[in-house]
Amino acid sequence: MSLPKAELHLHIEGTLEPELAFELAARNGVELPYADTDTLREAYRFEDLQSFLNLYYELMAVLRTERDFEDLANAYLARAAAQGVRHAEIFFDPQAHIARGVEMGTVVEGLWRALARSEAVHGVSTQLIMCFLRDESAESALETLAAAKPYLDRIVGVGLDSAEVGHPPVKFREVYEAAAELGLRRVAHAGEEGPPEYIVEALDVLGVERIDHGLRCMESPELVARLVRDRIPLTMCPLSNVRLRTVDVLADHPLPAMLDAGLLCTVNSDDPAYFGGYAGDNFDAVRSALGLGEETLRELARNSFLASFLEHDEELRARYLAEVDTYEF
């Protein structure tokens, strides 16, 4: 669906399509343990968050140079633009690269080569959000923030991702305080597989402005009331929820109930190469599976721009909102 929208929950490493993985593997002399793109695509049928993460980290081995990260970002931006994405706030996972000897500068400069030209080339404005891997230590997160200091003019905020359960937000209090002092915006994955208490902690302890996923807030009426009152955006990823078995089938997704409750929900793709679709595909999927009407879809698109970190350019936000309002289905 080409309805204009902002994508606020997108891991750039999760946009690596099998074709590009093989191209980069050949370029860098990396041996992939898959015979061809079809065999690799088969492997994309994982069972749960951990089996997805195992493949996700395995394939990152093909990303080595600035040019690789530039190509990865360009491929995503082209696909996103074709599906109506007008603004993208892109997550990246530096620890996953630094751990295999790829420097912070290679990642950021490579992504930046694509992002700097994105408005001109793809018609998509962009921002970069650096995520900490929550299954790594708090010390490692602090080291990662320190390594990012020379590049902070290119990074709008910090996030928290990877395996949630057993890694509560409070573990990252110190690094989020340091990020706040550096003027970085703060978001975190919470309430995807983890309990509603993780959402409360992300708000109270980490001071986040947006919650990524946040699905399980629905188990706590008190928390829902707070999220509604404070207009805290939730970046939902419906196709991801089905693939990772957070919900059984899309028709059971709580999105309509969440909108009815007054929550500021947005629809995003998470790791589109792995979860079966980009932002527009997610809109199409919720439209057909949940029977969402045009005005609800328009509300979701408006929410995405309202929840965007576009405070530096309110004129641009207003222009995007006007595009949503005048869009003809």
Ligand SMILES: [Zn+2]
């Ligand atoms: Zn995510």
